[in-house]
Amino acid sequence: MKIYFELNGEQQYVDIEPGESLLSLLRRLGMKSVKQGCNTGDCGACTVLVDGRAVRSCITFAAKVRGRRVTTLEGLGSPGDLHPLQEAFLEAGAVQCGFCTPGMILTAYELLSKNDNPTPEEVRAAISGNLCRCTGYRKIVDAILLAAKWKREGRWR
Amino acid sequence: MRLRGIKRFHYARDVEEALSLLSAYQGRAALLAGGVDLARAARGDLEGLIDITGMGLSYVREEGGGLRIGATTTLTGILENKAAQGYLGGFFCEVLRQVAAPPLRNMATLGGAVVSAHPWADIPTALVALGAEVRWSDEKGEHRASVEELWQGQFRKIFRNAVLTEIRLPAWEGAFAFEKLSRSACDIALLNCACGLGIEDGKIAWARVAVGATPRRGRRLTWLEDFLVGNQPGEGLWREVRDRVEAQVEVSSDRRASGAWRKAVVGPLVARTLKRAAEKMGDA
Ligand SMILES: Cc1cc2nc3c(=O)[nH]c(=O)nc-3n(C[C@H](O)[C@H](O)[C@H](O)COP(=O)(O)OP(=O)(O)OC[C@H]3O[C@@H](n4cnc5c(N)ncnc54)[C@H](O)[C@@H]3O)c2cc1C
Ligand code: FES
Ligand code: FES
16 A cells, blocks of 8 residues: 655655554665664654654554654754754763664653653653663663753754 | 554544444454554454544543543543543543553553453553443444443453444542552553542542452452441551451462462552542541
8 A cells, every 4th residue: 555644854655565564664764763672562662753742663553654744863863963862862971772762862852842841750751661771771861851951942953 | 563464454534434344354354543452462363454543533521520532532642631631630640641651652542441451451440440431333323331341241342343432431529549569660560559539527428449450450349448438537447448458359460470469569559549549638
């Protein structure tokens, strides 16, 4: 079957399998920031935004994004033009292997879009379903709080 | 994604279309709401998926102090709704905030939670305590039942050929509290409890108590509700509750917790939940 949807600001008209996951579709389209960890919705590595809301792409059917707006990390920033959230992750030392990072950043992006002054507790609740095997989470929480501060100061897009 | 073998994906526009598609597939299609459960199901028998999230069943309406919630409303949709936030001092939102993590709540629907009715889940325990009612449609027409009646019957068979349309939460003059024991913030429950109390002239006028993940699905403890009525809330009563629950509630082992552990904690859990409900009434 064919569907239209918007990916990182660009219209797509693509062939999909009726039972295909959004994760599989996005990786076929070259979005390598979208990681496959558990493939069962538990780890958060595959998180992307659909109409600005974080969802697990591994358990979202690709057919469900028909007519919708999908954002992956590639849509937030690029190596030469990092998004403030990506910069905050680097500045706070919140990245080690990096496997969880795209999902963490997009989950944080949704949080900050609704609340640019979260408490550390609210940050922890927001990322409670995103697993990181490397950092111990503390620096990830610091990074999100730093990005929130930058957002309040107008350093955002 | 564990689901395999899907040949066609349909976007149902209304309940009639969803029902006629279900009947055309003769059991080889499933309704798809958030997909959180369905996509994880290792099923190979399905050929068709029928997306029901575009049928106008995503809404929350306040009615006489209660709530009417469309079956395809996501848990986030409920959490962000003003009427839901106000319902019973935010009780139902307090429960939903403890369900999974935000990206899953953005997908999961209340209707999906009612139809899946996982024994370990929190939502069934809260709905049983609240005395929620559900409505569904099949080819014979519209039906309604309390969640307790629904789950006592063969509900999985019903929903092979029916669409759950609405969940109604009644108005209560009193306060409810919910407690969940789990290994981490977003993990599923090892035991959960929802309690409601009405207090008049310093005495308990009505009580609702449900315990779930025992490891069975949430059920009311009607004998405890009867015992509570007429008693005065306070530490003495909570101690008595703890001992009675420990002696009488049936718990057992599953792969996540032993029956011995559940037996040791179920009494304090119920007593703590009741105490919190009483505190919300300003009468502990
Ligand atoms: C990782 C994870 C963590 C979780 N944690 C918790 C938790 O902490 N507490 C808790 O209470 N729950 C928890 N859940 C359960 C969660 O609430 C349910 O899985 C979810 O609400 C299902 O909704 P859905 O819309 O995704 O259902 P779907 O997967 O779309 O559907 C589930 C089933 O219901 C049927 N169905 C769906 N909607 C209808 C309808 N309107 N009419 C008829 N049939 C229908 C489908 O055909 C399917 O068989 C968790 C689930 C996961 C995957
Ligand atoms: S890969 Fe999707 S949540 Fe783990
Ligand atoms: S940085 Fe390695 S998993 Fe998080």
